[in-house]
Amino acid sequence: MLMPRVMPCLLLKNGALVKTVKFKDPAYIGDPINAIRIYNEKEVDELIFLDITATLEKREPPYKILSEIASECFMPVTYGGGVRDVETIRKILSLGIEKVAINSYAVENPEFIRAAADKFGSSTIVVSIDVRKKMFGRYEVFIHDGRKSTGLDPLEFASTMETMGAGEILLTAIDRDGTQEGYDLDLIKKVAGAVGVPVVACGGAGKVDDFRMAVKEAGASACAAGSMVVYFGRNRAVLITFPEREKLEEILK
Amino acid sequence: MIVIIDYGMGNLGSILNMLKKVGVRDAKISSHPKDIEQADKLILPGVGAFDTGMHHLRETGLIPLLNEKVLKAKTPTLGVCLGMQLMAKVSEEGELPGLGWFDAETIRFRFDFKHTGLKIPHMGWNTVNIKQAGTLFKDMYPQARFYFVHSFHLVAHEATNVLTTTEYGYEFASAMQREHIMAAQFHPEKSHKFGMKLYKNFVEYA
Numbered sequence: 001m002l003m004p005r006v007m008p009c010l011l012l013k014n015g016a017l018v019k020t021v022k023f024k025d026p027a028y029i030g031d032p033i034n035a036i037r038i039y040n041e042k043e044v045d046e047l048i049f050l051d052i053t054a055t056l057e058k059r060e061p062p063y064k065i066l067s068e069i070a071s072e073c074f075m076p077v078t079y080g081g082g083v084r085d086v087e088t089i090r091k092i093l094s095l096g097i098e099k100v101a102i103n104s105y106a107v108e109n110p111e112f113i114r115a116a117a118d119k120f121g122s123s124t125i126v127v128s129i130d131v132r133k134k135m136f137g138r139y140e141v142f143i144h145d146g147r148k149s150t151g152l153d154p155l156e157f158a159s160t161m162e163t164m165g166a167g168e169i170l171l172t173a174i175d176r177d178g179t180q181e182g183y184d185l186d187l188i189k190k191v192a193g194a195v196g197v198p199v200v201a202c203g204g205a206g207k208v209d210d211f212r213m214a215v216k217e218a219g220a221s222a223c224a225a226g227s228m229v230v231y232f233g234r235n236r237a238v239l240i241t242f243p244e245r246e247k248l249e250e251i252l253k
Numbered sequence: 254m255i256v257i258i259d260y261g262m263g264n265l266g267s268i269l270n271m272l273k274k275v276g277v278r279d280a281k282i283s284s285h286p287k288d289i290e291q292a293d294k295l296i297l298p299g300v301g302a303f304d305t306g307m308h309h310l311r312e313t314g315l316i317p318l319l320n321e322k323v324l325k326a327k328t329p330t331l332g333v334c335l336g337m338q339l340m341a342k343v344s345e346e347g348e349l350p351g352l353g354w355f356d357a358e359t360i361r362f363r364f365d366f367k368h369t370g371l372k373i374p375h376m377g378w379n380t381v382n383i384k385q386a387g388t389l390f391k392d393m394y395p396q397a398r399f400y401f402v403h404s405f406h407l408v409a410h411e412a413t414n415v416l417t418t419t420e421y422g423y424e425f426a427s428a429m430q431r432e433h434i435m436a437a438q439f440h441p442e443k444s445h446k447f448g449m450k451l452y453k454n455f456v457e458y459a
Contacts, residue, residue: 002379002401002421043445045378046400071270076400076443096266098443121263121301123374123402167374196366198376221372 004215004252005222007046008039008229008242009170009202012081013053015065019230021178023130023146026052029230032065035240036072039229042242046076048101048170048200048224050128052145054082055104061092070096078170080128084112086119093120101170103128104143107150107157110164117165122197127166129154131187132174139187146174154187155194162195169195170224173203180206180227185218192219200224208243212251255456256292258319259284260309262335263300271442275453284313294455295319295328299335303359303405304347306335316352323354329433330354331389331455334403337429337436341407354434356410357426364422371422374404379427379439381417387430388458389437389451390416397447399427399439406438433458 010032011018017035018026029035032049039047049069051062061082069077079092080101089100100120106113106127117125130142131154141152150157158169171191173184183204192199198221201214205225214220232239255277257265265282272280281288289295297319299306310316322328332340332354341351344359351359362373378398383390390397406425409415419427419438428437435455441448 002375002377005377040445070266071273074271074274074443074445074448076402076440093264094266096264096270098264098267098440123376124300168376196372198372222377 001253003249004211004220005045006211006243006248006252007048007200007222007224008044009048009050009224009226010035010230011226012049012051012062012065015062017230018052019178019226020052023174023177029238030240033068033072035230036069038240039242040072040074043245044075044242046078046222047073048078048080050079050101051081056145061088063091063095066092066097067095078126080126080170086116089116089120093124099124099126099168101126101128103130106161107141107143107152110160113161113164113166117167122165122167125166126168126170127158127161128170128172129158129161130172130174133184139190142174155190158191158195162197166197168198168200170200170202176204178227179204182206182210183214183218183223185213188214188218188220192221198222202226208247208251211248215252254288254292255280255294255296256288257282257296257298258289258315260299260306260313260315262306262309263298265298267442268296268298268333271448271452272456275449275456277456284315286315286318289315289318289322292322292328295322295330297330297332297336297339299333299339300402301335302346303335303338303344303351304349306339307347307349307351310339319352323434327433329455329458330435332436333442334438334440337407337438338405340434340436344405346405355407355414355429355431355436357407357414357429358410359405359407361405362422369422374402375421376402379419379421381419381427382424383417384415387416387435389428389430389435389454391454393450394447399437399441399444399447401427401439403438407436
């Protein structure tokens with residue numbers, strides 16, 4: 001039986017793992033390789049790494065760290081951050097990373113997604129969409145680490161990206177990031193209902209039941225979690241962790 | 254030496270990483286005829302479309318050499334994902350003939366989203382029903398699960414070639430073996446200890 005995937009979404013800044021709240025105040029978590037060893041032991045379904053400053057600093061992806069990550073990871077890995085040409089994608093894949101996420105550049109040049117999907121196959125290309133809730137409950141796509149508004153509606157944008165060949169949508173609710181208050185189910189429901197490709201819910205996971213709601217009630221194909229898998233307890237003490245597989249199976253099957 | 258055949262389709266680094274993990278020191282990613290001639294074992298990987306894959310493979314000029322190595326010299330060979338699909342005779346996805354190493358055809362999943370609620374591609378972790386252990390599933394962990402990403406799958410005309418089936422809409426052949434020719438539709442290089450065991454079995458096969 002195919003189980004909905006649950007995956008840590010880990011943020012990189014200057015080569016270290018950090019965790020943000022609503023895309024702000026990156027707090028130091030630790031060394032990515034140490035974290036991977038623990039997630040390997042826990043046999044997590046998949047991992048996402050996002051370099052949150054690559055685009056802002058007009059920088060290439062951190063190839064050296066990605067190479068170390070790939071040689072330690074025996075599960076699928078998605079990398080995002082600073083990807084704006086096919087040569088960069090080729091380089092990332094050659095290290096042993098399976099999927100590449102594109103965020104800002106998908107808005108700036110949507111045709112790039114078509115070119116990338118044609119060249120590397122749809123299942124390799126993830127479009128990452130960061131969304132803020134505006135006045136009157138209207139949703140809007142933001143780029144450049146949530147700093148730049150685009151005027152785009154996430155439903156329409158996700159559909160366009162599917163047409164261009166995106167194989168998966170990583171959908172992040174900026175206002176929920178780091179809050180552990182639960183996913184934005186309304187947003188997930190809208191986007192998952194509008195596209196045929198898998199939607200990965202991100203932003204707000206705080207407990208195992210949040211995964212169930214995202215999948216069963218809102219139609220997400222997979223769930224990403226940040227704070228929940230790097231912090232423990234109310235004081236947010238750093239602890240790399242992951243829910244027990246049996247518990248996830250019980251709640252998601 | 255194990256050679257991972259590079260024909261420009263997909264993620265070869267992760268297979269090399271996995272081979273290193275299971276203790277292989279002389280694995281190599283290559284499209285050089287000399288390397289393939291000298292290989293003790295071959296891995297045919299691949300991600301993407303059937304025709305693009307066959308087209309790229311033809312362009313390397315390696316097909317006659319591969320047929321020689323695999324069919325005549327009986328070099329143990331493992332096909333992974335698209336690599337498995339290319340080992341069929343034909344595919345619904347394309348016009349070009351496949352390698353034909355399995356008496357099988359490659360077809361698209363036959364169900365529609367409206368009836369089943371199942372999305373294509375079949376993406377994520379799924380279990381396998383082991384029909385026969387063959388080489389690849391010898392001493393496999395119980396409740397083994399593997400990572401899949403694919404929209405097409407093989408239909409074996411020779412039931413004895415099927416090692417495992419997997420359920421997605423219906424049961425399909427997820428791993429096959431005909432003597433020294435083996436194949437997996439999933440990505441064992443991305444399937445934790447289960448995939449490690451599978452590669453170890455392939456590496457130790459003599």
